Amino acid sequence: MLITSYNPSELGDTLITILRPDTATQTIETHANVTRISDADSGETLGYNFFDVSKTLGDLDANGQVHLTAEQVEQLNNLLKTNDFEPELVLDTDPKFVVGYVESAEAHPKSDHLQITKTNVGLEQPLQIVSGSPNMQANILVVVAKVGAMMPSGLIIWPGELRGVESDGMIVSGRELRLPNAPQRPGALILPADYQPVGAAFDFKRAQTLFTA
Structure with a gap:
């Protein structure tokens, strides 16, 4: 990383x-x-x-x-x-903001608002991501901040745990991505069904026109 x-x-x-x-x-x-x-x-x-x-x-x-x-x-x-340090930096070209497909969304056993998703991001296995988005559901196309992503706020996404359940990444909103005219309220950014292929690097330039004033 x-x-x-x-x-x-x-x-x-x-x-x-x-x-x-x-x-x-x-x-x-x-x-x-x-x-x-x-x-x-x-x-x-x-x-x-x-x-x-x-x-x-x-x-x-x-x-x-x-x-x-x-x-x-x-x-x-x-x-x-x-300077007598180990030359240990390794280039990381893996895209950290990618298009994901929510295969399933189930209620968290210890929360009345969290859901445990299985989200396909183009890997062999889907990621388990715990989400608190009020519009979370199965069969939607979303944007996933993978482990190692730095959000526009400076927050870095690391493997975590929410109410005892492991979560590897974050399903993000347009507001969190600071996209122009994004709704200033909680809720995952749901992309059009054919927006980009699952696993593709999210196109921030194209996304500048996702929301209208």
């Missing part, structure tokens, strides 16, 4: 890279302009902060999530090696 973000107005010329979810206890180690954050118990890397990153990658025309190229990942790995 490799999630990267760049917010110069808030953090200056710093690239944030995230490899794993935060843990309760962490260790911070800084060499020159690179900081490694790791799990204090397992030693696994949680992420890196690259300061003055434009000196390595050049100007980044971004404000939010950054989708790095293979060359940029290699440049960052070289910087890690130069």
